[in-house]
Amino acid sequence: MRFDVAIVGAGPAGLAAAVNAAESGLTVVLVDAGTQPGGQFWRHPDEAAAAAAGTTVGESDGHHDWKRFADLRARLYALEDKGAVEYWRNTQVWLIEPGTSATTLRLTPTVAHDSHAPEVVTARHIILCPGGYDRQLPIPGWDLPGVMAAGGVQALLKGNRTAAGTVAVVGGTGPFLLPVATGLATAGVKVAAICEANSPTGWLKNLRGAVQAPEKGPEGLEYAAALAKHRIPYRVRTAVTAIHGNDKVEAVTIAKLAADGSVLPGTGRRVPCDLVALGWGFTAQLELVLAAGAETAVDVDDSLIAVVDERLRSSVPGVSVAGEATGVGGAAMAVVEGELAALCVAAEAGQSSAGNATLGGRIAKLQRNRERLRAFAVAMHRANPVPARWHSWLTPETVVCRCEEVSYGSLCDAHTELGAQDARSLKSFARPGMGWCQGRVCGFATASIAADFAGCPTSADDLRSMAKRTLAAPVTLGQLAALTPAIPTPCNPDEGL
């Protein structure tokens, strides 16, 4: 099957890209791992179950900007009904192969049995909208059941109406901790503390960027009111520095941080809880960007991101990137980028029902909007950095790589005894990032630890060596075997050996 555009991801960026590309007259396929549109930000209860029960009331509970989503979703479903968009749910891309005139995507179901998508699709243009997930720092005890990524706690609430515990501590840095904490409190969970490693005064240093997005002001006030209503203590310059329990979480130690992020001696205290939600900003999902061979760079938040031009084209012809993968910036910015990427592809294809002059004007407006939202995102990142000395909270026994159960001590040994100087050699010698998740969870931390050993800032090379994955999703050996004939061979078999 061949399309003008294939869009990967049906979150804010991908939805906006798909709807705008199709409305511009391009043939579109939308591939998404989820069972329904929305991505992580607009995750909501199962639409089919709600319809069967005769109620969609409360669908938007805990959401911001739901109207924007409802509009995009309605347009997507209408386009799907009239055959203008092929929308393949429960489908992951496991391999991307850019070619001269088209790019091939190889597909696999997210959940066994439930996908109706073919195994291969090609398109002249690809718009990658893979989104992101919570960035994690290892903490002693973070591998205990009851410790979750803040986004996972939120996903249970927004998608399932399930609270993952009864007494919670929410910790890390960044504004995302607030909706997680207030979401839990609304669901009846006692939130014993929000531990924000930075201080809100960080905003003052970045006022120029912050005032570029005045719409964020009321959102902040809303959270302040919710914290007061639920009596949630908001502790700044404070971190969860250890998690306690035998087979599940029983308590955490929270401590005050010095300006460099090290623990202020004597400030630690124990807080009982059965749920810990952790998030240190976000990591962009870059496996498809890297697999396509596109250029990447380190952003102001130390995340590895795709390098794109003002039309959101990556360094690989025919591959554009939109949303968090171009720099973490939130849903509003992702929607702008999705539309921008789609309209630029439409303009390039000379295909738009709106006419090229109108299209050019719209593109310019979206580019200005993107600049404005990017300034806000940069201000936010500068106010919420990962504490420089976070490594000092670790003990030799602290698990860094959850999959391969690689401890901080064994990384130290790989450095001091085996001479590992960068993330790549740490990975070779001690195996962090080589298990099931392929470094998605420990990649940032391992790169940061490598940089700490080397006494320099986290480098793009360290991040890249933890983010490159041969396959973007696990597949069966059968799928790999079936691929063999399609892989271009280095020599022409007709010429013999």
Add this chain to the structure above:
Amino acid sequence: MPEIQLSLDGMPLPARPGQTVGAALTDAGISAWRTTRNEGRPRGLFCGIGICFDCLLVVDGVPNQRACLTPVRDGMTLDTGCAPGGPETPTQGGGAA
């Protein structure tokens, strides 16, 4: 909403239609259903969105399924596979340096 029934290692597990397996287990007060290969440590939901593969279990006989992404279905059988040889054999291999 009417409940549906799943089984977990042969024991009944109630769920609400539209939930994920991970949510149904959490609602039942179960926070771990897998042990790690080396240290035998308990694991359940961590990332909750399909990234970390901590929550793997056997669904209707298919190993290595992510509980956080798998929608519940009436009559679904779940196995924790905590026994040796359980769900801990990645097909995507290691050395993607």
